[in-house]
Amino acid sequence: MKNNAATKVGHIRAFLRFMSAGSKQVDDMTFLENPARIREWVVDLGRAPIVESTRSQYLKHVIQFLQYVHEAPPTCCRLTPRAMVVILRELRCLSRGLRRKVAAHERCVKRSKEARLIRRCDLWRCHQQAGSVIPKLLGELVTVAALMAMGILSRLTCDLVWFVRADELSSSPNTRHQWRLYGYLIAYLVSITGHRPGVFQNLLIQEVVSARRSSDGLSFVINAETHKTNQTYGAAQLAVTSEEYEWFNRFLEVRSSLPGGNAARYFFFTSRPASCKNLNQYFQIAWAEMKLPGCPTFTDVRSSIATHIKHAHTGDLRAKLSDFMAHDTGTSDRYYAMNLTASQAMSYRHWFEQALCASPGDNQTDGRPPSEKKVAKRSSQASRLSSNSKRRKLLQFPPLNKIE
Numbered sequence: 001m002k003n004n005a006a007t008k009v010g011h012i013r014a015f016l017r018f019m020s021a022g023s024k025q026v027d028d029m030t031f032l033e034n035p036a037r038i039r040e041w042v043v044d045l046g047r048a049p050i051v052e053s054t055r056s057q058y059l060k061h062v063i064q065f066l067q068y069v070h071e072a073p074p075t076c077c078r079l080t081p082r083a084m085v086v087i088l089r090e091l092r093c094l095s096r097g098l099r100r101k102v103a104a105h106e107r108c109v110k111r112s113k114e115a116r117l118i119r120r121c122d123l124w125r126c127h128q129q130a131g132s133v134i135p136k137l138l139g140e141l142v143t144v145a146a147l148m149a150m151g152i153l154s155r156l157t158c159d160l161v162w163f164v165r166a167d168e169l170s171s172s173p174n175t176r177h178q179w180r181l182y183g184y185l186i187a188y189l190v191s192i193t194g195h196r197p198g199v200f201q202n203l204l205i206q207e208v209v210s211a212r213r214s215s216d217g218l219s220f221v222i223n224a225e226t227h228k229t230n231q232t233y234g235a236a237q238l239a240v241t242s243e244e245y246e247w248f249n250r251f252l253e254v255r256s257s258l259p260g261g262n263a264a265r266y267f268f269f270t271s272r273p274a275s276c277k278n279l280n281q282y283f284q285i286a287w288a289e290m291k292l293p294g295c296p297t298f299t300d301v302r303s304s305i306a307t308h309i310k311h312a313h314t315g316d317l318r319a320k321l322s323d324f325m326a327h328d329t330g331t332s333d334r335y336y337a338m339n340l341t342a343s344q345a346m347s348y349r350h351w352f353e354q355a356l357c358a359s360p361g362d363n364q365t366d367g368r369p370p371s372e373k374k375v376a377k378r379s380s381q382a383s384r385l386s387s388n389s390k391r392r393k394l395l396q397f398p399p400l401n402k403i404e
Helices: 003-019 034-046 052-071 081-097 099-114 120-150 155-160 174-195 198-203 205-209 242-259 279-289 299-310 315-323 327-334 342-356 370-395
Strands: 219-224 238-243
Touching: 003 034, 003 052, 034 052, 034 081, 052 099, 081 099, 099 370, 120 174, 120 242, 120 299, 174 198, 174 279, 174 299, 198 279, 205 219, 238 242, 279 299, 299 315, 299 327, 315 327, 342 370
Parallel strands: none
Antiparallel strands: 219 238
16 A cells, blocks of 8 residues: 555656646646646657556546646645646546547556466466475474574575575575475465465554464464455455464464564564565466476466456355455456467357257247337237227217217
């Protein structure tokens, strides 16, 4: 969320910087009353090396900012309400002009995702292999942390004993094991839940410690409150078994021996107070160590899981699983779920053929085209009306003065 706010501020600053270029008076915001300059800014955005959806986000964020200024103008602002309406109308008109290009760009991005779709068997292999490696990594981390605390092992000795890879980007043996554990633990969790990276980056130690336990004691649920769609779906949930929850507890027991562990608030912490921002890198390293194909990101995993859910489940069950992933089915269909593969599309064609080749007794018709059927229906209705009118005439009695 902090990144989203920083992005919005950057877009608004870029707009104000462009609009105020060459203006002597900027504090009264009258430099914004220039529709031609606004159109030049949009053209300048078109020359920048950014995609259509990013250009649309620039306009969206600027419109939100000016709408706020229109509703609660600062004391220094000298723009009249009419001028603000003209400016907002111009920006909204330009934003609507980008919709078609944005839709085309989204389709291209979705087609490119299809090439990175992860097979179900690979996701399951990732889940199984990571689950078998995590207990070993925890044991190594506990041993190395204990020996380092006692001063028995030096850094060089640890490197020789544990054969830690050089590309794991750490300055001490225990943190190298920490990054490797992060990678496998993230791979284990994301391959079965499809959560966004922000769920894991913002996961607090307190949220892990206060996990709710089931009545039989065999499972726990961890509620991650801070994530992208928490206002709509509430806390993102991680359902873990008692064995998996013990992994979390074992790591928390040794965190005090790791750099930054004593002052850490986040479960995936670093030597600094902030949360770990390299979880995607550690996940990709673990994925490569498990000798799985490709080099996927969190988004690739999430898109693949959403696609497999769409093809495997329908109705209420699919909606419940989408809610658990903290997005609705409309979002899933638009951004995550891929189109049908060739074999899936062919199965749909077979279903159409079965519907057309049904036995004649299933739905008998007279073989006439719809237009002839409508004409026949109208003529039958007209004949019924005429016969009814004749019957009413026969039943009418003559007036009394004409009775002899």
